[in-house]
Amino acid sequence: MKWFNAPIRIVGWPTLLLVLSFAFVAIFGSVVSPYDPAAQNLMQAMQPFSPEHWLGTDNLGRDTLSRLIAGAQTTLIGVTSILLLAGTVGMILGTLAGYFGGWLDEIVMRLCDFGFSVPSLFVALAIVGVFGPSYGNMILALAIAWVPIYARLTRGVVAAAASQPYIESLRVLGASPARIIFRHLIPVALGQVLVYASADAGLLALAIANLSFLGLGVQPPQAEWGQMLVSAMPYIQEAPRLVILPGLALTILVVGFNLLGERIALAKNPRPMARRKLSLRRAIFKQEMSA
Amino acid sequence: MTTFSRRSLLAGSAALGATLGLNLSTLPALAEDGSMTLRLPLIRASGNLDPQRYVGIFAVQDMVFDPLVHYGPGGQIEPGLAETWEVAPDDTGITFHLRPGVTFTDGEVWDATSMVWNLERWLPKEDYRWMQIANNYKDIEVIDPMTVALHFTKPTPTALTELSYVRPVRFLSPKAVDAEGIYSAPVGTGPWMVEKDGPAGTDLVPNPGYWGTRPAIDRVSLVVIPDGLSRISSIMSGEIDAAGGKFIAPVSPQDATTLKANGVTVVTETGTDTMILGFNPRNDLFRDAHMREAFNLLIDREGIARVVMKGYAKATMNLYPEVIAHAGTRFDVPARDVERAKALLEEAGWIGEGTRSKDGKPLNVELVISEDAVPGSRALGEVLQAGFLEAGIGLKLRNVDHAARHGDIPQFKYDLSLFVTNGAPYDPYNTIGLMFLSTIAPGTDGKIYEDTALDPLILAALAASEADRPAAFQAVFDWLHANWAIAPLFHGDRIWAHGDRIKSFAIPATEYEMPLKSLSL
Numbered sequence: 001m002k003w004f005n006a007p008i009r010i011v012g013w014p015t016l017l018l019v020l021s022f023a024f025v026a027i028f029g030s031v032v033s034p035y036d037p038a039a040q041n042l043m044q045a046m047q048p049f050s051p052e053h054w055l056g057t058d059n060l061g062r063d064t065l066s067r068l069i070a071g072a073q074t075t076l077i078g079v080t081s082i083l084l085l086a087g088t089v090g091m092i093l094g095t096l097a098g099y100f101g102g103w104l105d106e107i108v109m110r111l112c113d114f115g116f117s118v119p120s121l122f123v124a125l126a127i128v129g130v131f132g133p134s135y136g137n138m139i140l141a142l143a144i145a146w147v148p149i150y151a152r153l154t155r156g157v158v159a160a161a162a163s164q165p166y167i168e169s170l171r172v173l174g175a176s177p178a179r180i181i182f183r184h185l186i187p188v189a190l191g192q193v194l195v196y197a198s199a200d201a202g203l204l205a206l207a208i209a210n211l212s213f214l215g216l217g218v219q220p221p222q223a224e225w226g227q228m229l230v231s232a233m234p235y236i237q238e239a240p241r242l243v244i245l246p247g248l249a250l251t252i253l254v255v256g257f258n259l260l261g262e263r264i265a266l267a268k269n270p271r272p273m274a275r276r277k278l279s280l281r282r283a284i285f286k287q288e289m290s291a
Numbered sequence: 292m293t294t295f296s297r298r299s300l301l302a303g304s305a306a307l308g309a310t311l312g313l314n315l316s317t318l319p320a321l322a323e324d325g326s327m328t329l330r331l332p333l334i335r336a337s338g339n340l341d342p343q344r345y346v347g348i349f350a351v352q353d354m355v356f357d358p359l360v361h362y363g364p365g366g367q368i369e370p371g372l373a374e375t376w377e378v379a380p381d382d383t384g385i386t387f388h389l390r391p392g393v394t395f396t397d398g399e400v401w402d403a404t405s406m407v408w409n410l411e412r413w414l415p416k417e418d419y420r421w422m423q424i425a426n427n428y429k430d431i432e433v434i435d436p437m438t439v440a441l442h443f444t445k446p447t448p449t450a451l452t453e454l455s456y457v458r459p460v461r462f463l464s465p466k467a468v469d470a471e472g473i474y475s476a477p478v479g480t481g482p483w484m485v486e487k488d489g490p491a492g493t494d495l496v497p498n499p500g501y502w503g504t505r506p507a508i509d510r511v512s513l514v515v516i517p518d519g520l521s522r523i524s525s526i527m528s529g530e531i532d533a534a535g536g537k538f539i540a541p542v543s544p545q546d547a548t549t550l551k552a553n554g555v556t557v558v559t560e561t562g563t564d565t566m567i568l569g570f571n572p573r574n575d576l577f578r579d580a581h582m583r584e585a586f587n588l589l590i591d592r593e594g595i596a597r598v599v600m601k602g603y604a605k606a607t608m609n610l611y612p613e614v615i616a617h618a619g620t621r622f623d624v625p626a627r628d629v630e631r632a633k634a635l636l637e638e639a640g641w642i643g644e645g646t647r648s649k650d651g652k653p654l655n656v657e658l659v660i661s662e663d664a665v666p667g668s669r670a671l672g673e674v675l676q677a678g679f680l681e682a683g684i685g686l687k688l689r690n691v692d693h694a695a696r697h698g699d700i701p702q703f704k705y706d707l708s709l710f711v712t713n714g715a716p717y718d719p720y721n722t723i724g725l726m727f728l729s730t731i732a733p734g735t736d737g738k739i740y741e742d743t744a745l746d747p748l749i750l751a752a753l754a755a756s757e758a759d760r761p762a763a764f765q766a767v768f769d770w771l772h773a774n775w776a777i778a779p780l781f782h783g784d785r786i787w788a789h790g791d792r793i794k795s796f797a798i799p800a801t802e803y804e805m806p807l808k809s810l811s812l
Contacts, residue, residue, distance in 0.1 A: 038677065039677075040673070040674065040677045042591065042594040042595075042597070042598040042599075042674070043594075045598045059545075059598070059599075059670060060598070060599075060670065060673060060674060060677075061598070132689075133689075133690065215662075215669075215690040219687070219688060219690075220669075220672070220673045220676060220688050221673065221676055221677065221680075231669070231670070233520070234519070234520075234543065234545040234546070235545060236520065237523070237549040237552075237553075238545070238548060238549055238552070
């Protein structure tokens with residue numbers, strides 16, 4: 001059970017439970033979903049909580065629980081795809097810039113400066129505006145907007161690692177740049193990137209919901225929480241649950257990701273010694289001194 | 292030395308917050324209102340009220356500027372600045388006897404000179420040819436200072452109706468322009484005068500010299516409240532007295548349901564327009580009548596009227612609702628028939644499981660929706676999407692803003708689109724003339740359908756004498772119906788809601804005017 005205890009020790013069981021629950025829903029959503037999330041039944045529109053529809057139905061008679069589950073799938077697949085795309089491209093650019101330096105570093109970093117000077121969501125809005133709103137274009141747009149973050153992060157880690165004596169030794173021993181990058185530098189950067197990505201996932205989930213809320217992301221009939229929110233706005237007085245439920249799901253997911261990122265980041269920092277351990281150490285020190 | 296305690300800081304912050312809150316209130320004018328001030332919302336600022344420009348809010352222009360003739364309930368033409376008129380037997384001219392003793396609010400006299408000055412600002416110009424009176428314009432004849440005749444190059448039976456429109460036909464004081472003749476102030480002969488106008492709203496007071504019945508209200512405060520939910524809250528809290536009108540402060544069917552549930556009076560009337568699903572007539576897919584019929588049969592019109600429109604609509608297969616003149620006989624609304632639709636698609640060569648295909652090309656179409664231009668189109672699009680999918684048609688919804696829609700639709704960059712007929716006072720002439728005739732270039736609202744075989748029928752209807760008009764219009768409607776050329780969906784109700792301060796209320800004749808004539812507080 002050591003493999004299981006380690007993550008619990010690092011992130012804590014409430015956070016792990018939260019994130020794993022969403023991951024479970026994302027993976028097995030199609031199996032656990034009680035209804036087809038896109039199936040309309042106009043005769044059943046705006047039904048309250050009931051044994052047939054646990055969380056009621058929306059304005060077009062679609063099962064709210066099924067749509068929330070499908071929304072979790074959409075969001076988590078989107079977040080994972082964006083992180084994979086932005087992380088991979090960002091890491092490649094950052095590693096090359098950090099290791100080789102010179103003009104390549106200048107070009108990559110100035111592009112990153114440009115990327116940082118415009119808010120990521122604005123960049124995504126512009127890209128979706130040009131290519132048209134769709135789930136795929138939204139993922140691409142957010143990935144492009146997020147690349148500078150990972151490029152700069154990786155570049156910093158790689159540049160610091162590349163000046164370490166062991167990397168110099170590898171160079172002297174004749175290791176190729178590819179070997180140094182893939183065997184020694186990328187593993188170092190990957191740890192940092194993963195820590196950052198776990199905290200960034202919450203922000204991305206919000207970005208996906210934002211774009212879909214504006215009609216620029218996920219398109220009907222695919223369910224997504226931001227889109228569910230905007231569709232439910234006219235019904236906020238009649239059926240507040242239609243707004244509250246997707247909002248709540250989004251909030252819980254973002255809190256979960258933020259807690260996960262924070263706990264992982266804290267786990268990497270040196271921690272103060274526990275009081276009992278400290279007393280023990282002092283006692284040993286005293287014994288040694290008196291001896 | 293002066294020190295700030297936590298208490299004084301909190302007190303100061305609260306005072307600052309309260310001050311800002313008061314200053315930022317959207318309803319500053321209401322503090323000074325008397326009991327006879329009517330408070331109404333506007334979806335946006337009144338804007339430039341020049342009657343010859345298509346910028347300002349119609350209803351505010353209608354309050355300030357009078358027409359020669361008014362469009363009354365049921366399309367009845369009533370006297371306005373023209374007291375009486377005679378129409379030439381062949382509909383090629385109208386002689387107007389102007390109302391004596393009328394002045395603009397700046398003192399300028401209403402007579403033949405001011406009438407001709409106004410008409411010459413727009414009638415002979417190219418930009419206004421969308422109206423039959425401008426298209427067929429020949430000349431203006433001043434018979435005497437209070438009698439003017441309009442002559443047309445060909446029969447123009449639409450003339451009186453067109454002269455009741457808000458713009459560009461309303462009359463501005465000849466003094467309300469600058470040295471270059473450009474509009475400078477909203478000065479008309481109408482029942483109201485603009486007292487204060489700005490981005491936050493417009494205040495109007497009665498015209499003391501108005502020729503007609505003087506308004507029973509001391510002041511109308513129009514407050515800009517663009518957000519629908521805020522308008523609902525304002526009416527429920529009593530900050531505003533009424534809301535409604537498609538171009539004033541729309542109340543959606545869902546808003547009406549919410550307001551009714553909260554004890555606000557909701558007044559409805561059969562709408563004068565029709566929501567239509569239009570097929571791109573220049574798309575090969577829809578040249579085949581089988582396809583148009585199949586799409587028509589996949590629509591659950593009754594379900595849409597009942598659920599999406601919350602019962603505030605009537606399912607239809609007609610181009611115009613019955614309240615429009617010469618709207619024709621009512622066609623039966625077909626029940627949704629998925630099996631018949633599938634058979635039609637197969638006859639047209641679209642076969643296969645899942646999304647159908649023909650010659651390896653999948654049957655995927657795109658519906659342009661725009662919440663800005665056609666409120667409720669998103670939910671409507673989703674219902675259509677689910678309905679079409681059942682027969683193996685993939686429907687993608689393309690959500691665009693108002694400007695993008697006005698760019699794409701006239702260029703036929705769509706497969707399917709939602710259209711709304713123009714309603715009163717424009718119809719029955721305007722929609723079939725501008726949105727169906729293939730000989731006229733598409734305007735910003737595009738073409739609902741076009742076919743060279745339909746053109747002669749439309750032209751005959753537009754030029755028909757009063758006696759022949761019902762049959763001529765019916766021929767147009769019969770052709771559209773027989774060819775499944777369009778997919779009419781519903782006639783949406785006209786909805787207004789008002790609070791307890793309003794004692795009597797009646798919905799005006801058109802969506803372009805305020806409900807002020809019969810309103811009392």
